[in-house]
Structure formats: structure tokens, C-alpha cells
Amino acid sequence: MSLVMSDTSARKKITPRKSRKKRSTFDTTLGRAVLQLLAVAVFFALWELGVHAGYISAFLMGSPSGIFATFYKLVLSGELLSDSWYTLFEAILGFIIGTIFGSLFGLALWYSVFVAKLVEPFIVAINSVPKIALAPIVVLWFGTGLISKVALAVSLTALVALIAAYQAAKDADVDLQSLMISMGADKHQVFWKAVVPSTLPSIIATFRINIGFGLVGAVVGEFISSQRGLGHMIFLASSLYDLNSVWVGLFTLMILGFVLYYVIDIIERTSLPWKQATTSHQVQV
């Protein structure tokens, strides 16, 4: 037997073929970063030049130099930081509450096919309402403070998580569940050991979408009625035609979303180590 095994292992030692396509010098992490920064710089330079040459209206579009000056001013006064924290806090809180409750409810539907079938049309109906349309009522119900923004973020994120979790639980490998039953496992054990782990990739995949929805909920809530936050800042500035402040708010939101996306990315990678073992390189065509 050892003879057979050593024979196969010897055959597996194939020297990796050299990639025929030559990689461009910019196709490295540093090279790509240089190109990306260059693109941003060119964009802002053209914008600034356009404003100076009179092709672009600084009144309607703002200007990079004006944006930067406003940014500097808002950072120094501490307004930008406190507004950012406020919005970020609302978004994250809404995201966490919405995702937890949505996922738990979606998973729980696995327990009873009867209940699941009963509530399915209601879930579809609620999901088909554009949740943003709820914003005015949510503000009426929960006031103009923090809670209404969190509630709005929850309403946006919970259903996404619920539907994803429920679908994933339904799709969980029946054979794995059968195997556990044949071992004598009860329903709870099948749920916790077979169903829940197999839904995790789908649930974590909703994090990426939902963190964005969390920000949407927070900002829209602030648009409608608020004394603080980036949404409030953007709304106020645009009503005063202060385009530079609007851009500062938007770029800050962009940065927040960007950072959150990468945080989720890290969470995804560290929480699903078994997925890492599988991701192979993309096929070169």
C-alpha cells in the first residue's frame, strides 16, 4: 500500500508552469495604489482648473479648494468629528440590532415549516414597501432624536438579514441533517450544529449590504428631522447653497462607508476560516 501511495504523491509534484502572460509593472499592490491615487488627483485637478477657467460654476458645484478649506474649518471646530460620530453610531447600532433580530427571526423560521409558510407572504409584502417611505412615520413615532434614526436603520437592515437567513436555512444541506439524525441528534442539535453554521456565509454576506443600509437609514432620518449628524449637515448646507459643506459631508460619508466595508471584510475573513481554505485563484483568461 505504501508503494501505491508514494507513487501518487510523486506524480503530484508537478513544477508550476510559469505564467505565460507577463504582468505589467503596475500590477502590484503599490503600483495599483499609485494609479488609483493618480486618478483621484487628476479628477480634482480638472475640477479645480474648470472652476478657475469658468467652465464649472463654483456656486452650483463647489470647488476642491473650497471643499478643502471648509473641511479644515469643520475639523478645527470639531463639528465634523462630532457629526460623523453621531451618524456612525446610529448606523452601526441600527445595523447590529437589525441584523441580529432579522437573522434570528429568519433562522427561527426553520423550526416550523408551517409558521414559515404562514408568514412568508407578509414578509414579502413588508419587504416590497420601500422602507424609506416609512421615514416620516418613524420620526413621528420615535421623535427627532437618536432612536428614530436607529429605528429607520433597523427597518432597512432587518428584512434583508431575515430573508437571507431564512433562505440559507432552507437551503442547508439535507444530507448533513440526515446524517446527524441517524446519529441520534435531536432537532436543536441539528439546528445548532448543521443549520446555523451553514447559514453563516449567507448571513455574513448580508453585512456588506446592510452596513450601507444602516448609513442610509441614519442619513435619511437626519434629513427629515435632526439637530446633529452628517445627514443634518448636508441637508442644512444644501438649503443654504453651501456646496462645499455638502461635499465635505458626502466625502465623509464615503470614507465612513469605505472603512466599514473593510471592517466587514476582516470580520468575514476571520469568522469563516474554512472558507479561506477554498478560495482559489481566479482563472486567467
Added chain:
Amino acid sequence: MPPKQVQLTVQNISKSFPGKGGDVNVLDDLSFSINERDFVSIIGPSGCGKTTIFNIIAGLLEPDGGTITYRGKEIESLRGRVGYMMQKDLLFPWRTVMGNVLLGLETRGVDQKEAEEKAREYLKQFGLAGFENAYPKTLSGGMRQRVALIRTLIMDPDILLLDEPFSALDYQTRLYLEGVLKDAVQKFNKTVILVTHDIDEAVALSKRVVVLSGRPARVKVVHEIDIEATSPITARNDVKFSTYFKTLCAELDIQTETTS
């Protein structure tokens, strides 16, 4: 040789599934018995309901009629007391090799430390020491099926139900794992029911071969395989091997010689 004692009897089992044109009778009045420490292969035309029998014995399906008797007592099913192995290794991808091996003991509520110790012993015995923390995706098909075998054996089941466990593997790996299985079964004193479509495998491994007829499945004939061999490879070299092989092929209406 001690007298053979019957361990499991399946009597008059019937099962039908709803189909497009009315119910499909998969099993109809099926009866057979398995002795203590038996190694029985069930062969039959594809789709004759071999897997359904297993699902009924394992308690995954309820039969429409019939009884299962285990060591003299009538029981519903052997749920929790069988080791079920399928063609797919069914390793949990999010669990490491160790985690997969521990699955059954965990559901049984065995002490974690004790279970791990036992698992390490088994892994070492089956040549998988050092792979405790590897994820299934990184293992070869043969290694994965070996992990599945350990997961089955560590539960110390009364009967092993093997549903074409090696059919997805290449021939070399299959021969190797057949040997591993036979050794393990002898060492741990297990009773095995093996469903296979591979006549060659059935003859090389079993003490008895049950041939089923097509749907609805009935026992056509039972063959005692009288080959004393230490391994499935030497069994294939036995003088009687080809006779059994030809007889079984004939039972399954497979033509072994071209007629002119």
C-alpha cells in the same frame, strides 16, 4: 465456528412514494436478516430502493408497513445506533478533521476531553495524525472518506450502513479503503450492511451477498461467499472469486460473455 445469531431482521417492509402517475412502490414485502458480525452486501439494479432500505433502518424514513426486529425486540428504527456512511463524505466544511470526528460524540454529550483523546487515538490509527486542524476542503477524496469512516466508527455503532461509500473514489484509493474498512470491521467486531453497485467489491468484501430484484425490491437470492482471505485484494485472487462474480452478474442479467 459458533452458530450464527440473527442480529437484525427486516420483515415485510413496504414503502411507496407519491409520484406523477400515482404512488410508486419502491419496497414491497421486503424481508431479510443480518447475523451478528455479518458483512452483507446488497446489490441490485439501480433505483431499486437500496437507499430507501437504509433510510428506514436508520430512522430517516418511516415504512408504510412491516417490522424491524433487533436482537429479538421489535423496534421502530435503529436511529442513534447505526453508523451511516454515504457516497458523499458529508464532512462538515466548517469543522476541522478533529471537529468532524467529534460530531457524533458531541451530540451524544460525551465529555470533550475524553472525546478528543479518543479521536486522536483513532486518527493516529488511520494514519491521519497531524491533520487534526485541517479543513476537509484541503484533503484528498480518500482522506476525507477515511475521516468519515472514523467519524462513523468512533460512535461505536451496532451496525454500519454503508451506502456506496467508495464509489466516488478512484480505483487505487478504493482498493486501499476497502482494506482499511475490512481491517477496522474485524478489529472493532462490527456488523456491516453495504449497498453497492459494484459486484467486484461485494464479492471481495462480504460474507453474504443479497441480490435484489428491480422495483419494487424483493430479495431475489442470497449468496454465501466462502472466501477466506485476509484482504480484499487477495480475495480477488481467490479461485472462487470469478465463479461468484459470474453468478452474480447472471443474477443481475448482465451478460459476461459475448454470444455469437
